Amino acid sequence: MANTRMQQEDVQALLNLRGSLIADHTRLLDGASSPHTAMVKQSDVSRCLTYAIKSIEEILETAGGVQIKR
Numbered sequence: 001m002a003n004t005r006m007q008q009e010d011v012q013a014l015l016n017l018r019g020s021l022i023a024d025h026t027r028l029l030d031g032a033s034s035p036h037t038a039m040v041k042q043s044d045v046s047r048c049l050t051y052a053i054k055s056i057e058e059i060l061e062t063a064g065g066v067q068i069k070r
Contacts, residue, residue, distance in 0.1 A: 010063040017055045024048040 006014075028040045028048065060066040 013059050
């Protein structure tokens with residue numbers, strides 16, 4: 001039997017982040033009809049990445065005791 005290495009709250013936080021990234025991918029990229037020339041605003045990508053990075057840092061700090069230096 002495998003040991004669980006993460007708390008349920010941390011697993012849920014990662015699943016929420018995953019869902020957010022999938023939703024942003026779907027929302028931002030218009031490549032369904034033309035995948036090689038899809039256009040997206042840098043500010044939209046920046047917002048998505050900033051959210052993802054901050055979420056990962058929060059999970060690492062809370063669950064792993066990792067201190068992120070800014």
